[in-house]
Amino acid sequence: MLIEEQRYIHEDLERLEQGIADRLRDEPKQIHERLNRDHEISQLLDQIQHQSRELLPLYEDKTGVRSKEIQQIGSGDPFEEFYKQVASIKEHHSRYPNEQAENSENWYRSRKQGDDQPFLVESMFSGEEAYGRFFDLHASHESYLNLPNVKRLPYMQYLEVFDNFQPGYGGVKRADKLTDQYFKYLGELMEYLESFIRRTRPLENLEKVFGGWDKEFDSAWEKDEIEGWRKEKQAAKGSATDRTLSSADAVWCEACEKEFKNENVYKNHLSGRKHIKAAEVLAAIHGESANGTSNGTVAPLAHRLKERAVAEREYRIKKLASAMKTERDDTRVNVERRQGMTERERQQELENLYNTTFRRQAKEAEEDEDDGGDDKIYNPLKLPLAWDGKPIPFWLYRLHGLGQEFPCEICGNFVYRGRRAFDKHFNETNHITNLKRLGITNTHLFRDITSIEEAVRLWNKIQGDSRKTNVDEGSIVQMEDAEGNVMPEKVYLDLQKQGLL
Numbered sequence: 324m325l326i327e328e329q330r331y332i333h334e335d336l337e338r339l340e341q342g343i344a345d346r347l348r349d350e351p352k353q354i355h356e357r358l359n360r361d362h363e364i365s366q367l368l369d370q371i372q373h374q375s376r377e378l379l380p381l382y383e384d385k386t387g388v389r390s391k392e393i394q395q396i397g398s399g400d401p402f403e404e405f406y407k408q409v410a411s412i413k414e415h416h417s418r419y420p421n422e423q424a425e426n427s428e429n430w431y432r433s434r435k436q437g438d439d440q441p442f443l444v445e446s447m448f449s450g451e452e453a454y455g456r457f458f459d460l461h462a463s464h465e466s467y468l469n470l471p472n473v474k475r476l477p478y479m480q481y482l483e484v485f486d487n488f489q490p491g492y493g494g495v496k497r498a499d500k501l502t503d504q505y506f507k508y509l510g511e512l513m514e515y516l517e518s519f520i521r522r523t524r525p526l527e528n529l530e531k532v533f534g535g536w537d538k539e540f541d542s543a544w545e546k547d548e549i550e551g552w553r554k555e556k557q558a559a560k561g562s563a564t565d566r567t568l569s570s571a572d573a574v575w576c577e578a579c580e581k582e583f584k585n586e587n588v589y590k591n592h593l594s595g596r597k598h599i600k601a602a603e604v605l606a607a608i609h610g611e612s613a614n615g616t617s618n619g620t621v622a623p624l625a626h627r628l629k630e631r632a633v634a635e636r637e638y639r640i641k642k643l644a645s646a647m648k649t650e651r652d653d654t655r656v657n658v659e660r661r662q663g664m665t666e667r668e669r670q671q672e673l674e675n676l677y678n679t680t681f682r683r684q685a686k687e688a689e690e691d692e693d694d695g696g697d698d699k700i701y702n703p704l705k706l707p708l709a710w711d712g713k714p715i716p717f718w719l720y721r722l723h724g725l726g727q728e729f730p731c732e733i734c735g736n737f738v739y740r741g742r743r744a745f746d747k748h749f750n751e752t753n754h755i756t757n758l759k760r761l762g763i764t765n766t767h768l769f770r771d772i773t774s775i776e777e778a779v780r781l782w783n784k785i786q787g788d789s790r791k792t793n794v795d796e797g798s799i800v801q802m803e804d805a806e807g808n809v810m811p812e813k814v815y816l817d818l819q820k821q822g823l824l
Contacts, residue, residue: 324392324408325381325384325388325389325392326389326392326393326396328381329378329381329382329389332374332377332378332381333378334427335374335427336371336374336375336378338427338430338431339367339370339371339374339431340371341431342367342430342431342432342433343364343367343368345432345433346360346363346364346433347364354454354455354456355442355444355445355454356442358444358454358455358523358525359442359443359444361524361525361526362443362444362447362525363433363443364525364526365525365526367431368526444522447522448522452519453657455519455522455523455650456650456653456657457650457653457654457657457658458482458519458647458650458651458654460478460481460482460485460512460515460654461478462511462515463485463508463511463512463515464478464481464485466507466508466511466512467481467485467508469504470495470499470504470505470508471495471499471502471504472495472496472499473495474492478658479655479658479659479662482651482654482655482658483655485512485640485644486640486641486644486645488500488551488637489551490580494551496580497551497552497580498601498604500633501626501629501630501633505633506632506633506636509633509636509637509640510636512640513636513639513640513643516640516643516644516647517533517639517643519647519650520643520646520647523647523650532646533639536638536639536642540634540635540638540639543638544631544634549634549638551634551637552630552631552634570584572584572585572586573585574586574588574589576589576592576598578598578601578602578604579592579597579598579601580601700712700713700714702714706720706725707720707725707740723741723743724741724742724743725740725741726740727740727741727742728740729741729742729745729773730773731745731748731754731773732773732774732775733754733757733758733761733772733773733774733775733778734748734753734754734757734773735757749769749770749771758778761775761778761779761782762779762782763778763782765785768781768785769781769782800812802814802815804818804824805824
């Protein structure tokens with residue numbers, strides 16, 4: 324029935340509004356929790372728009388089915404119509420007995436504490452972006468360095484001038500900007516910045532903002548007010564009337580966009596390959612070939628359209644960078660800070676950022692256990708239990724390194740959790756007794772040895788070495804000289820051969 328479908332959509336809309344209100348009631352403390360809440364609200368708003376679009380045609384009732392249903396319910400016996408609907412429901416469930424009924428109240432509820440469901444934003448950002456706090460322009464920086472005739476800038480300096488497209492800063496000459504490689508670089512940079520602002524500001528009406536920027540660009544382009552892309556009139560070579568030169572003898576080359584110290588230097592560069600190529604490009608801009616013959620109006624029009632496409636992307640990048648000035652400044656500070664860190668400190672920082680969520684979950688689990696009383700212990704991280712039967716705090720678990728396991732074959736393949744417990748067990752009675760059962764008496768030499776085969780092999784080696792060094796004094800023949808001095812037989816014979824006895 325259309326009326327029942329209308330009622331169901333209205334109920335769903337009310338649940339969506341309640342879900343949004345529940346999320347706006349509490350203000351999260353962590354940046355990733357706040358960002359995740361905004362994305363969830365954005366999804367609920369999209370669902371409201373979708374349901375509203377489904378509901379509008381039902382009220383329009385172009386087919387007249389809704390009017391017939393209302394008339395049928397109002398004119399006939401209400402109980403008869405009621406039991407007819409009950410019979411149709413029973414028939415449906417008898418036809419599909421295994422159909423599961425879903426609880427619509429749980430669809431749009433806010434996330435509870437201790438829930439193992441991952442955040443939406445965990446897969447949206449890279450580790451360098453830190454949940455939308457910093458830019459990650461390493462890929463764009465590599466593409467920029469591969470452009471021809473660009474200034475080789477390090478990443479730190481690139482962050483300061485990536486939206487400055489003037490020659491000598493972060494851009495290239497006007498003639499070099501019309502290449503496919505440069506156009507692709509601008510497209511990748513613009514797509515990343517648009518994606519970043521969409522991920523960090525899900526509740527803003529960005530389409531309206533982008534539309535306003537497009538109108539501003541169209542108006543400025545028609546008025547020829549776009550910096551760096553104004554129409555230039557054909558100027559004579561060496562003319563510097565509209566430019567500020569360094570000296571009175573200096574000459575400006577319009578094609579190369581470069582200043583020369585004097586007239587002779589300027590004339591010598593006219594035969595160079597770079598000047599000839601630049602002169603051809605400049606002539607194409609003004610609709611003339613290198614030898615002065617006209618190419619008509621088609622070529623200049625196509626050339627101007629290509630310039631518009633490049634200028635539009637540059638304009639959009641400038642606007643995006645200006646709108647995210649805070650993130651840009653934070654990125655420069657973060658990159659400068661990380662450059663002064665060692666590799667070990669960087670890895671430790673990433674590990675701390677990664678474990679933030681786990682520490683929060685462990686803390687929430689402890690709070691739930693304190694409130695739960697004799698309920699089932701909630702231990703999603705599988706932490707060891709303390710003397711009171713509850714999991715130990717997560718910070719203590721990390722401090723003692725209980726996530727590391729050390730098995731000992733001598734102790735019957737018992738597994739010790741943490742380096743401290745593993746080192747301590749070598750002096751315990753159980754380990755020493757098992758070594759003596761293997762025939763090993765000098766146990767202090769067998770520290771950090773957990774394999775039975777290795778221990779037996781080492782003990783046999785020690786026993787063999789001791790047999791070689793030990794000498795049986797009873798097997799040595801003693802001799803006595805005339806003065807009554809007792810000495811070994813070998814020493815006695817040597818002295819006798821020397822004539823000393």
